[in-house]
Amino acid sequence: MDATSSVISYLAARQCxxxxxxxxxxxxxxLADKLAPAELSTFMRRVGNRFARELPLPACATLDEIQLxxxxxxxxxxxxxxxxxxxNDHLGLCHYCSPLAVALGSESLAWGASxxxxxxxxxxxxxxxxxxxxxSLIAGAVEPSTIQLRLGAPVAG
Amino acid sequence: MDATSSVISYLAARQCxxxxxxxxxxxxxxLADKLAPAELSTFMRRVGNRFARELPLPACATLDEIQLxxxxxxxxxxxxxxxxxxxNDHLGLCHYCSPLAVALGSESLAWGASxxxxxxxxxxxxxxxxxxxxxSLIAGAVEPSTIQLRLGAPVAG
Amino acid sequence: MDATSSVISYLAARQCxxxxxxxxxxxxxxLADKLAPAELSTFMRRVGNRFARELPLPACATLDEIQLxxxxxxxxxxxxxxxxxxxNDHLGLCHYCSPLAVALGSESLAWGASxxxxxxxxxxxxxxxxxxxxxSLIAGAVEPSTIQLRLGAPVAG
Amino acid sequence: MDATSSVISYLAARQCxxxxxxxxxxxxxxLADKLAPAELSTFMRRVGNRFARELPLPACATLDEIQLxxxxxxxxxxxxxxxxxxxNDHLGLCHYCSPLAVALGSESLAWGASxxxxxxxxxxxxxxxxxxxxxSLIAGAVEPSTIQLRLGAPVAG
Numbered sequence: 056m057d058a059t060s061s062v063i064s065y066l067a068a069r070q071c072x073x074x075x076x077x078x079x080x081x082x083x084x085x086l087a088d089k090l091a092p093a094e095l096s097t098f099m100r101r102v103g104n105r106f107a108r109e110l111p112l113p114a115c116a117t118l119d120e121i122q123l124x125x126x127x128x129x130x131x132x133x134x135x136x137x138x139x140x141x142x143n144d145h146l147g148l149c150h151y152c153s154p155l156a157v158a159l160g161s162e163s164l165a166w167g168a169s170x171x172x173x174x175x176x177x178x179x180x181x182x183x184x185x186x187x188x189x190x191s192l193i194a195g196a197v198e199p200s201t202i203q204l205r206l207g208a209p210v211a212g
Numbered sequence: 213m214d215a216t217s218s219v220i221s222y223l224a225a226r227q228c229x230x231x232x233x234x235x236x237x238x239x240x241x242x243l244a245d246k247l248a249p250a251e252l253s254t255f256m257r258r259v260g261n262r263f264a265r266e267l268p269l270p271a272c273a274t275l276d277e278i279q280l281x282x283x284x285x286x287x288x289x290x291x292x293x294x295x296x297x298x299x300n301d302h303l304g305l306c307h308y309c310s311p312l313a314v315a316l317g318s319e320s321l322a323w324g325a326s327x328x329x330x331x332x333x334x335x336x337x338x339x340x341x342x343x344x345x346x347x348s349l350i351a352g353a354v355e356p357s358t359i360q361l362r363l364g365a366p367v368a369g
Numbered sequence: 370m371d372a373t374s375s376v377i378s379y380l381a382a383r384q385c386x387x388x389x390x391x392x393x394x395x396x397x398x399x400l401a402d403k404l405a406p407a408e409l410s411t412f413m414r415r416v417g418n419r420f421a422r423e424l425p426l427p428a429c430a431t432l433d434e435i436q437l438x439x440x441x442x443x444x445x446x447x448x449x450x451x452x453x454x455x456x457n458d459h460l461g462l463c464h465y466c467s468p469l470a471v472a473l474g475s476e477s478l479a480w481g482a483s484x485x486x487x488x489x490x491x492x493x494x495x496x497x498x499x500x501x502x503x504x505s506l507i508a509g510a511v512e513p514s515t516i517q518l519r520l521g522a523p524v525a526g
Numbered sequence: 527m528d529a530t531s532s533v534i535s536y537l538a539a540r541q542c543x544x545x546x547x548x549x550x551x552x553x554x555x556x557l558a559d560k561l562a563p564a565e566l567s568t569f570m571r572r573v574g575n576r577f578a579r580e581l582p583l584p585a586c587a588t589l590d591e592i593q594l595x596x597x598x599x600x601x602x603x604x605x606x607x608x609x610x611x612x613x614n615d616h617l618g619l620c621h622y623c624s625p626l627a628v629a630l631g632s633e634s635l636a637w638g639a640s641x642x643x644x645x646x647x648x649x650x651x652x653x654x655x656x657x658x659x660x661x662s663l664i665a666g667a668v669e670p671s672t673i674q675l676r677l678g679a680p681v682a683g
Contacts, residue, residue, distance in 0.1 A: 058622070059530065062671055065623050066537035069604050072229035074290045074311065078327075079232070081262035082239070085255060098242060105238035133231045133540050151529070152536050154231065170235075200533055215465070216373065219514055222466050223380035226447050290383050308372070309379050357376055386543035388604045388625065389550070392641075395576035396553070399569060412556060419552035447545045468545065484549075 067200065070133060071157040083159040083167065095166035103173020112178050118146075125178065129153075145207025148175060148190070156199035168197050171204060179206055224357065227290060228314040240316040240324065252323035260330020269335050275303075282335065286310075302364025305332060305347070313356035325354050328361060336363055381514065384447060385471040397473040397481065409480035417487020426492050432460075439492065443467075459521025462489060462504070470513035482511050485518060493520055538671065541604060542628040554630040554638065566637035574644020583649050589617075596649065600624075616678025619646060619661070627670035639668050642675060650677055 086095060110128055115121045118139055126136035135152030150171055159167040175190040189209045196203035228236075243252060267285055272278045275296055283293035292309030307328055316324040332347040346366045353360035400409060424442055429435045432453055440450035449466030464485055473481040489504040503523045510517035542550075557566060581599055586592040589610055597607035606623030621642055630638040646661040660680045667674035 058672070059534070062623055063530070063533060063537070065606065066534070066541055070537055070540060072231045073288075074229045075232045075236070075315075077263050077266050077289070078259070081259045081266065084262050085259045089255070098246070102235070102238045102242045105241050106234050109234050109238060131230075132234070135536065152533055158232075201529070215515070216377070219466055220373070220376060220380070222449065223377070223384055226384065227380055292379065309376055358372070386545045387602075388543045389546045389629075391577050391580050391603070392573070393546070395573045395580065398576050399573045403569070412560070416549070416552045416556045419555050420548050423548050423552065445544075446548070472546075 063200065067152070067154075068157055070152070071154040076158060079158040080160050083163040087163060087166075092166060096169040096172075099167060099169035100173035100176070103170040103175075104177045105173075106170070107174045107177035107181070112181055115182060121182065125175075142205075145205045148204040148206065150202045150204070152200060153202060155202070161199060164197060164199065168192055168202050171202060175204060175206065220357065224309070224311075225314055227309070228311040233315060236315040237317050240320040244320060244323075249323060253326040253329075256324060256326035257330035257333070260327040260332075261334045262330075263327070264331045264334035264338070269338055272339060278339065282332075299362075302362045305361040305363065307359045307361070309357060310359060312359075318356060321354060321356065325349055325359050328359060332361060332363065377514065381466070381468075382471055384466070385468040390472060393472040394474050397477040401477060401480075406480060410483040410486075413481060413483035414487035414490070417484040417489075418491045419487075420484070421488045421491035421495070426495050429496060435496065439489075456519075459519045462518040462520065464516045464518070466514060467516060469516075475513060478511060478513065482506055482516050485516060489518060489520065534671065538623070538625075539628055541623070542625040547629060550629040551631050554634040558634060558637075563637060567640040567643075570638060570640035571644035571647070574641040574646075575648045576644075577641070578645045578648035578652070583652055586653060592653065596646075613676075616676045619675040619677065621673045621675070623671060624673060626673075632670060635668060635670065639663055639673050642673060646675060646677065 086098065090098060112121075112124050112128070115124050118141060122137060122139045125139075129136050129150075134154060135150060138149045138151070140147040140149075153171070155167050155170065156164045169192065172190050172192055179188065179190065180186055184206070187208070188206055190204055190206045191210070193203040193205055243255065247255060269278075269281050269285070272281050275298060279294060279296045282296075285291075286293050286307075291311060292307060295306045295308070297304040297306075310328070312324050312327065313321045326349065329347050329349055336345065336347065337343055341363070344365070345363055347361055347363045348367070350360040350362055400412065404412060426435075426438050426442070429438050432455060436451060436453045439453075443450050443464075448468060449464060452463045452465070454461040454463075467485070469481050469484065470478045483506065486504050486506055493502065493504065494500055498520070501522070502520055504518055504520045505524070507517040507519055557569065561569060583592075583595050583599070586595050589612060593608060593610045596610075600607050600621075605625060606621060609620045609622070611618040611620075624642070626638050626641065627635045640663065643661050643663055650659065650661065651657055655677070658679070659677055661675055661677045662681070664674040664676055
């Protein structure tokens, strides 16, 4: 690892509160043993929905205000921040510096990141987005320090 | 509330890392919706088993050494400490200042505290205790700032 | 120590970020070696003035609003909270759960608590209090978990 | 800023406990007002000496063991880590991820980093280094995320 990678890796590991790291990893391990992969994602989306209802967004008029309001909530909890881009037929969401990978273990990130699907889905519904629009992780763009999602019409499966 | 209660209540609330409080409460809420009460306790005991395997105890020769080794692990993570007493036919365990009640919500403490059953069960087995001996919560003695358990022959049910 | 004292003592010790405990104690020790007692108090009052200018209060109309605004700032930083009482010819301030005693060492609390004199003095001036009114520690009521101050006409010395 | 810089900048800012950031910046500001530049460095070196006496190193036989023992102390406190290289006529020390720049403000880093001179000087003396050898900051190599020092014969001034 070069120095920049070492610095990021050190800081990211320390970002996750040591009070909960072993507890969260053990919980993730037990969930992964107990539930099938599709169930894991559903479970984490529901946890995200609850989280977003517990920490609702204030009213926002513009995309900039939405990005700011969401990032303020995330930063206050030391969960990084989000950048939102208008991609015409959908919104792109890029979440930086979430502590999920360190907390749950990188082997659990694929399903653990569905927590963010649930949070953003619920927050956009609070802001008046049609429930027809879905927030979904972008396959191949879920990494420890950046997790990408999209809000748009469901992709035909 | 008198001043002492206010001080304890303030410090206890702040003890639980704000990074994870809303995440943990949402996870606890979702688990409680999904699983039956007996399943919740079993789930948390297994989480505790994993936690104790991830953070194993060093070898200990006396009860004092056991209490010290366990408390050092807990204190390092800001999970309080434990006092162990020899009650002839069983050991009494009193765990002080765990962040469980604040993290999971006090309505989830009854089953959430089974996490500690799982941790202590696994730790005592590491130390050579017969697997016939069980660690169990003491009904009526599970409170936010002190959680009492016993290690002994299973109580006939 | 009884159980309540142990709980408070544990939580208070853990409240002060371990990242800075040894650094702050060493700084306090070095200041105490370098400066005379009166200079130490003056120094800490000035540090408090700066702190309050960096974290100014919002406008407040009533004593309840002042207490709330000050306590919100303190709680956000995990510095406890303040209760303000109207004592006719002065205001009584009781600051609970500051991390000062653990951070600086209890032997430094007598002068270290002057930091709070400086913060409250500057905050009350921001709110329009006459600069003739002074915030001062109440001799004999400066303890680790509660520090009492008054705002009023200077006591003739 | 590109994404990597944003990530480092975010994580570094969050690394410094918010409980002490405003307090430490105010203390640094007040010290800088009160003392001349040379006095500031001397003051911080003495603070570092005290810190190292309070957190002494265990015995070490090799440079690798020294690097490990020092880094364990630093990492436990979330103060980053150190890499030591043997440069024939001196040792090179590179300290990564200290929270000093965020805590004291980058305008105070030039003198604040003398804290590390004091710590390493005292630690190397504990290990038996001749007091004739001096630890000193390397001019031009004191940056927020990496601070470089050397241990060797004093450079003729």
